[in-house]
Amino acid sequence: MDVTLSPYQNTSVLETTSFPSSDVKIFQQKSYLLNVRKHRAHASGIRCSIAEHGLHPKPKPKPLKTGGYEVVKKEPDFKGSSSGLCGQIEKLVLCKRYRDALETFEILEIECQYDVIVGKSTYDALVDACISLRSIRGVKRVFSYMVNSGFEPDLYLRNRMLLMHVKCGMMIDARMLFDEMPERNLVSWNTIISGLVDSGDYMDAFRLFLIMWEEQSEASSRTFATMMRASAGLETIFPGQQLHACAIKMDVSQDIFVSCALIDMYSKCGSIEDAQCVFDVMPEKTTVGWNTIIAGYALHGYSEEALDLYYEMQDSGVRMDHFTFSMIVRICTRLASLEHAKQAHAGLVRHGFGLDIVANTALVDFYSKWGRIEDARHVFEKMPLKNVISWNALIAGYGNHGRGIEALELFNRMISERMTPNHVTFLAVLSACSYSGLSDQGWEIFETMGADFKVKPRAMHYACMIELLGREGLLDEAFALIRDAPFKPTVNMWAALLTACRVHKNLELGKFAAEKIYGMEPEKLSNYVVLLNIYNSCGKREEAASVFHTLKKKGLRMLPACTWIDVKKQQHMFISGDKSKPQVQIIRNLKKLMSEIANHGYVPKKNSLLPDVDEREEQMSLYHSEKLAVSYGLINTTNSTPLHLVQSHRICDDCHLAVKLMTKVTGRVIVVRDASRFHRFEDGKCSCGDYW
């Protein structure tokens, strides 16, 4: 069967299902929103209908930040020698030369002590400089100068000082400043609340909001936009709904910022339907609005729909920005869609975002995940600015391609370029060592990362080391690492051990690991299958029957194994065991291929010891979805085209061997993303080093 992918189909198995679609819940939310809309229509009848016809007045343009930095008349710097320094600072800030501005301030500070009275407009400029540079040192110096020189700030300047602390993440000082303010206005409240949200203290944000609501009984659209972010952070829909209702009562729900924040809140709290409703009634669909709803669909695993929305956005004539392209590249990464990604890459450059760090990092990730590590490298080297995420993406790319030496070289280059590695960097480096069998280097890094780089090994780093040991067949050592870990072993650690047991055929320890995993994630289908297969392999019929019984009782259903392949910009899905008529040509070609690879040493492998997918029929392996997909891809593309497959399950031993040899006889590159990792097959070899 060769189906063009229809909406939702590709998401059922592959994507996360963290948002169970409880019909009742959605129904309630929809009716809630319906009421909300009625309420709004009632509250502002005429405006509403104007809005729905797209005639809603545009929001006022933001006033430009230029001007307003004139020297304060009554308080110029009065010691002759330093006069002009303040004016200089203000001018430097206007030219965005923030570092120079702070340096000039330092001169003023050291040479004139507190004799120079710095005016309000200069402080204002210094606040901008500190915020732009995120300079904690700068904040402390500017603030202490103000206090020590006896300058008495007014409410405006106090708010600016508060903002300066908030934006630099100095929330303890900001809280003190806020508490000590002789008077506060709405701006003060909004500023401190947005700081709390930025630092992830969503509950505190709500507490302060409630105090503000009761004490001042006021709030603006800005307050709601910020509070929606707090609700989104809580990932619970109820508070957000309450705020939505308040926003409607205050007649700010149509505000462009509030609308976007609402879309984001609803999608992050699990209701893409409500997010869509808010998007539908947005008076003016801005770039950010589109971006937010696209991000929402992507978050829920509806990658196809997200891509459709992106093309709709394109047609609507709205300007696309670096946010848009970054997201689209990431969506393409999940869809394995080289064509769409290439177009997005072109669009990115055409629209003038070719230097954007986030979008380029997404591209590095895309190219390296889809077997084009040289392209990833090219994008990376052309980036004028790189951050730790960019480095991590490329290092992980080399690791996944089984090119550990290059990954280590990059890591060293990163250190020499004074980029600080983080825990993700070490994950990439350690797994690169593991994939390439660089066990000495891996151990050295694992043992020194805490002391040398202040990154304590976490569970995932342990899992990497367990895999490293597992590859070498050192199962007892791997088990010891789990037992002696300074924290409770995680599922990932046991899973790494289980993989090692599967590859090295250690049933006893494998059974132990599988039981542990089963105990920790009793709702996950694949764990039942693994356990079931292991019991069957051990001949433990009774245990197997009991697992099967529990599975039935919980209503979990075995899903068929699926593979998707991109051919000529279309995605096609194949299901294991499908023998329907349109397959005839695919099967014929497959049989021909199988006999060809037999000449290169192919011997069918028996069912692997612990497959992820239930296999009841012995001779079914010819009909495995990955073989069907490869056969289809080979028939329908030209000789040099690489094939890209995504599949719901871990590739089996037999398919892995078969695909390896197929790349040898056909000269193709075949890239497979399976449930556990990435395989790049070329010339009879696989990047995973035959361990997965």
Add this chain to the structure above:
DNA sequence: CTAGGGTTAG
């Protein structure tokens, strides 16, 4: 009088 708000990458 000024100031405070929404979306992206490993």
